[in-house]
Amino acid sequence: MSELMKRWEISAYGLDNLRLVDAPRPAPAAGEILVKVEAVSLNYRDTQVVEDGMTASLVFPFTPASDMAGTVVAVGNGVTRFAVGDRVLSTYITNWVDGNPKTWAEMPTQGGPIPGMLAEYVATPEEWCVRAPKNLSPVEASTLPIAALTAWMALIELGHLHAGQTVVVQGTGGVSLFAVQLAAASGANVIVTSSSDEKIARAIALGAIHGINRTQTPDWHKSVLALTDGRGADHVLEMAGGENLGRSLQAVVPGGRVSIIGLLESDELRTSIMPLLGSRASIVAVAVGPRRAMEDMIRMVDLHRIKPVIDATYSLTEVRQAFAHVQRGAFGKVVIDFDKA
Incomplete structure (x- = not known):
């Protein structure tokens, strides 16, 4: 038996x-x-x-x-x-x-x-x-x-992130916090958006350099522009969906990258065509990745002793x-x- x-x-x-x-x-x-x-x-x-x-x-x-x-x-x-x-x-x-x-x-x-x-x-x-x-x-x-492989694909594998670039990470869920840690380990400047000051403080302790409370500042993209002297972010990880995409497009540097990962607020993406044309941004859907990329990511996690x-x-x-x-x-x-x- x-x-x-x-x-x-x-x-x-x-x-x-x-x-x-x-x-x-x-x-x-x-x-x-x-x-x-x-x-x-x-x-x-x-x-x-x-x-x-x-x-x-x-x-x-x-x-x-x-x-x-x-x-x-x-x-x-x-x-x-x-x-x-x-x-x-x-x-x-x-x-x-x-x-x-x-x-x-x-x-x-x-x-x-x-x-x-x-x-x-x-x-x-x-x-x-x-x-x-x-x-x-x-x-x-x-x-x-x-969670970790999605963040890796968005920033490293597909996004070719390098030191000195600016990344906006939305929220403080699993993918978002791995993105904070991977980006910081790569020498990037990380801005986190959240509805909680307490969570922002915890994300800064993980390596982010700035946080924006999106409840207090609904037009969070304006704060991103202010923090980057009007330039904008090189990468934006879009976690909410819906009309938030329009703000992501206004927060990204011309020719920058918006990675579509989450749908926490809506399972649709809504924006007028003008912010997209104006940003000249690449909008890329990210859905995990292959085994080889996971093995690459694990080597970085070990090398930098990243703790989930x-x-x-x-x-x-x-x-x-x-x-x-x-x-x-x-x-x-x-x-x-x-x-x-």
């Missing part, structure tokens, strides 16, 4: 349907590794997938969450990239090793439509994992696959509370620590 393990799953859409169940412990097939999961970080996307699939068609029962850190405890036939005892992280977009994907249909994402990581053990193709950073705990490392910002950790029995925390907003990341009592 198979050994049993604990696993979270939903039998239908909706966070109310999350259940912790006993399930058979998987065995690795050829080309797969069996990972003892030690931590899973949650993204806002995970809440949306549970609620309605987020455009993915889920097969029920479905296990949510894509971002995992753990240790290899068994390997299937033909495995060459990892051995028992190796510490690994999951990747989000499967089969995307490098370059541009041919079609997204060939590269489904983990945590929807592919079943996710909220289980004590997962069997996964070795190609879908990378080696964990040397200098981070499993709880810290679990935050990297989506974790707002709270929850135990395996507290997953409902963790999802609720993500929904109400977090300063940084929310993590399920499988070793937490």
Whole structure:
């Protein structure tokens, strides 16, 4: 009889349907590794997938969450990239090793439509994992696959950020705080916008040089221009959507870059054509990245000893509370620590 393990799953859409169940412990097939999961970080996307699939068609029962850190405890036939005892992280977009994907249909994402990581053990193709950073705990490392890699792609991989440039980072969620740390480590000047003075102060402690309270200063782009002597920012990370895009275009230097990452205020982008024409800006959608880029990012995280910002950790029995925390907003990341009592 198979050994049993604990696993979270939903039998239908909706966070109310999350259940912790006993399930058979998987065995690795050829080309797969069996990972003892030690931590899973949650993204806002995970809440949306549970609620309605987020455009993915889920097969029920479905296990949510894509971002995992753990240790290899068994390997299937033909495995060459990892051995028992190796510490690994999951990747989000499967089969995307490098370059541009041919079609997204060939590269489904983990945590929807592919079943996710909220289980004590997962069997996964070795190609879908990378080696964990040397200098981070499993709880810290679990935050990297989506949030950190998205910030890396926006600023470093695609944005070619270099020292002396100015970056505007909107908000203080997981992607935003990784962007603050990566940009500061690259020698850039970081301006953070937030509705909280307390969060701005914490972001400055992480490496930002200025903060703008967007509640007190709705036209925050004017403050960016003032802080840069009228020049504007080289990069703006657009996290809100809606009409905020127009302010981002007015905050960016002529010919600068606006990376579309979030949709916290609207799932639409609204602006008149004139701010876009006037800015001559590049507007680029950023949606995580390939495995090779994640490996590059991990080297920088180790080199600069970047420490992910974790707002709270929850135990395996507290997953409902963790999802609720993500929904109400977090300063940084929310993590399920499988070793937490």
